Amino acid sequence: MATLGERIKKLRKEKGLTLQALAGESLTKGMLSLIENNKANPSMESLSYIASQLGIEQNELLAEIPTVELRELLVEVEKLYRRELNDLSNGFKLIIEKVEPYLKNLPYRYESARLLEIFSRCAYYEKQEGWQAKLAQAEEMYEGLHLINNSADIHMFRAMLKFNKHQYAEALAMLQNSRKSFEKRDAVLDALKKLDFDYLEAVLYFAIGNNRDATTIVNEAVEYSKENQIFYRVNDFYRVMSFHSILIGDKDSRKYYVNKLRLFAEFSEDGKIDLMLDLLESHYLNSFTHDYEKALNIVERNLEKYKEDEISQFYIEKGKALYGLGELDEALHWLERHRIWEYIHHPYDLSMNYEKDAYMALIYEKQGHHELAIKHAQIAKNNIEPMPDLPYKKFIMDVYKQIVH
Template sequence: MKDMTLGQKIREIRLHLQMTQKELAGDFITRNMLSQIENDQATPSMKTMEYLAKQLGKSVGYFMDENHKDLSLSNIIVELMALNEAKDYVASVKLIEQQSIHNPIVMRSKMMMDLYMNSYMYLGNQYMTEGDNEKAKAAYEKILKYENELLLESDIYLYKVYAQLAEVCGYLLDIELAKTYHKKSKDLVNKILASREVQTMYLKLIEADYDGIIEDSSKVDVIDYDNYSLARYNRVLGSAFLNKGEYEKAIVYLEKAIEIYSDETCYTIVSMIYEELSKCYFELGDYKKAYDFLQKAQSKKIAH
């Protein structure tokens, strides 16, 4: 199995044990997620890998990529897990820093990233408990090395980092920096809440609950929405008015959505909004605009 990928190893052992994907996934992950992992379309988190290894009767190290023996990635991860289990976070981050300098390729591993962040988080918490706020601040700030990745993958975890930094900077009487991190944590919470609100509206769109969408829109405060959530909000609300036959209102929100969306990265959504605008203008009898937006929708599809 040495030359197999992580996903192939998991699938091979599962089949050998005559387990179905549903049996292996259990209640811990979805069967769809397990399928993605086995097909190397998704990388399991450390907790997921620990669960799968236990279910398959193997150690986590057994599944690690050992194509580069000189890096000994599996040994490093096993050692780091042992250090975290023993709550020796100082030794854990020391080992991580050594590897990131001498073997930077190991940091491409999702498990190493998880261990890196968790080790510094626990170390920061430990220092705060001991009252060593300077060291706590330094530990938390180490996590921000991967701030952009966390924004995309784990905004709730990043919120915890910001909140801890705001608190520790307050203890250090660095008021301006405390305010900065407090604002970042507050902005992130608003983004998370906005995303959930819009997602609820989107689900109602799928269920054709257009009145529910319009009612929800009157209860939310879009001032704190990030651009992505604001674009989705306007698009969903515009679609609701379109389906209710209130075409002029639909146009207002759909055109707002178009202004926010990036044509380069959201071309499919933009094409759909153009089609909806075309329907609105057609129903209002403005056939020239209806044709223009239909052409825009078609050109967007052809271009991509």
């Protein structure tokens, strides 16, 4: 955190002033140099003069954390936070280190609340204690400043913490109670925040197996987006519906939503949507239509095109495709390389990943390694048992019965 002298020097340089220019007629160049280097303290009269020369309020110089410094810190932290969420580059610790020195002296304003919020989220991800108190402090500040949409973000974050623990019904209840609490006090959320709530509520309804209410929310949200010419969250709604269509065997709906996503990817020039669609398509071909050759071609194309950390979820699909083509040793190699990303928590995503051990069990059984086959069949069974009755569950339980009994 900058000292008074450091703040004066920084502002002087930002405004392109020399020591002599800032000193003017009321200060000597030498005295100003001493002040900037923290070797002399200015009188209130001198401080008022320096502030006037810099074109700012005197309180801005006296503030423990000047507004400009706070804003610059927030800009830097926001950039780091967005990069970390997108790239998973382990930058949460860096954010914590940058914000922590300011925590005790934050003024009552938006920048402070946002820094507290980001700090608490990063501390949660890093499994550090005390993040809850900082999050509550951020929410209190948002509420006091009447920043309802920011407060809503914190409500959604808390609900999704339950989701991350696979407490889906509790997460849904928390989210719905939050929406009701805002409605009761006539707090108006903006359109984007409404769509955030809609998306999370639909995802949670799918997680507890309430497909009807989930589908209703998605359809109403997409219609709302069309009416208001808002494209925010549209790809997320189409993505979850395309996956759901696969699971219920609705080929027409699957084709409709996949086509919509392809068009949206072209419109937005978002390569990640194409990557996700290729993963979904290879999964569909492996697990539902058993067109292993075609699935393998899609996987290979992406393995060549993207970096390893972007396409590691394709490993399980390559293993499944090779198993279907009878290349057991190679299939086992790719299945062993597969890891479930730690931020995957939805039953749809978890269940499709849990197929890995079932396929490994089948391979070991064919290779004559019965004990290993039993071990992996048991792992797959234990993983899938708490999950909803999706096609993956039937497949895994059938493999278990085939090998263990």
